Amino acid sequence: MAHPNASGAGAGPVVHGFPHIETVRAAITALYRRLSADGIQGYATSVLPADVAFADHDDLHLGAQRVARALVQHLHLPDARMIVGFREMQHAASVELAAGPEYFIELNDRFRRHRRDIGAALAHEITHVLLHRLGLEFPGTRDNEILTDTATTYLGAGWLLLDAFREDGVSSQKLGYLTPEEFGYVLAKRAAVFGEDPSPWFTSPQAYPAYRAGVARALLDSQQPPLAGAGWAGRRRYARDRRGARSGEGVRGSSAGAYSFEGGGASLRVCFSCPTCGQRNRVGVRGRVRVRCGVCGAVLTCDT
Numbered sequence: 582m583a584h585p586n587a588s589g590a591g592a593g594p595v596v597h598g599f600p601h602i603e604t605v606r607a608a609i610t611a612l613y614r615r616l617s618a619d620g621i622q623g624y625a626t627s628v629l630p631a632d633v634a635f636a637d638h639d640d641l642h643l644g645a646q647r648v649a650r651a652l653v654q655h656l657h658l659p660d661a662r663m664i665v666g667f668r669e670m671q672h673a674a675s676v677e678l679a680a681g682p683e684y685f686i687e688l689n690d691r692f693r694r695h696r697r698d699i700g701a702a703l704a705h706e707i708t709h710v711l712l713h714r715l716g717l718e719f720p721g722t723r724d725n726e727i728l729t730d731t732a733t734t735y736l737g738a739g740w741l742l743l744d745a746f747r748e749d750g751v752s753s754q755k756l757g758y759l760t761p762e763e764f765g766y767v768l769a770k771r772a773a774v775f776g777e778d779p780s781p782w783f784t785s786p787q788a789y790p791a792y793r794a795g796v797a798r799a800l801l802d803s804q805q806p807p808l809a810g811a812g813w814a815g816r817r818r819y820a821r822d823r824r825g826a827r828s829g830e831g832v833r834g835s836s837a838g839a840y841s842f843e844g845g846g847a848s849l850r851v852c853f854s855c856p857t858c859g860q861r862n863r864v865g866v867r868g869r870v871r872v873r874c875g876v877c878g879a880v881l882t883c884d885t
Contacts, residue, residue: 604727616715624735624737630782645703657711658714661710665688673756674702676707701757704739704742705756739764740782742756802854851864851866858876870885
């Protein structure tokens with residue numbers, strides 16, 4: 582079965598912002614549930630630029646095989662042999678997910694001329710292989726491709742996809758289904774866990790602003806009530822909603838869906854998302870507490 586990798590090159594204006602943010606968050610949660618927090622720690626170091634560099638003077642097929650091999654090793658797929666070919670096609674790339682041990686990846690012929698982006702295209706397709714082996718998928722092509730982009734990025738190879746984004750007054754190119762800012766968001770989530778700053782690796786002038794926009798959006802996740810890092814306005818709104826939930830009147834949660842209340846009176850509980858993995862956690866409303874997320878193990882200080 583072939584999996585297309587969307588490309589913005591010649592396909593109209595690049596979409597910006599965070600239109601897929603909820604699916605991205607669900608994808609991060611699914612990764613933690615499938616791999617476990619310890620499994621995620623196995624991807625603490627991103628694939629390095631030197632390992633996927635592709636110079637114009639490199640042999641096309643040998644270079645593509647070398648980059649594919651580096652990505653296979655990075656994604657912990659030692660048994661998977663990738664055979665890379667090039668042909669004219671609508672999408673950037675596709676992969677045949679047979680039983681293995683060999684996997685066939687086809688790249689768009691334009692990568693013969695744009696070799697610096699071969700690593701980005703291969704990263705997405707090889708992650709398809711990883712998710713196939715893990716039995717992890719979302720229903721529908723769109724959501725499954727968003728899952729693949731998110732997994733590629735969170736597991737340390739997706740900075741290549743953001744670096745493949747280029748845009749000027751006359752042309753644009755983007756690989757993957759996520760917007761540039763959503764790639765930045767996932768990179769920021771990864772950076773918060775591993776303390777890794779991917780920005781020195783960017784060669785695209787447009788990648789860094791998109792990453793910073795993603796960092797700002799990711800920061801908001803750790804500033805939502807009942808987390809102790811919430812700002813004054815958020816805490817005030819939370820207190821108002823909590824009063825309404827206790828009395829049985831008014832809203833049962835925030836308008837943004839950041840938290841919701843269950844029960845009532847002395848048994849009132851608040852449900853909120855873990856800022857690391859997105860798992861919904863429930864805790865009794867009883868002042869300042871520390872909560873350990875049941876999926877990723879993050880310890881969250883809350884003012885309920």
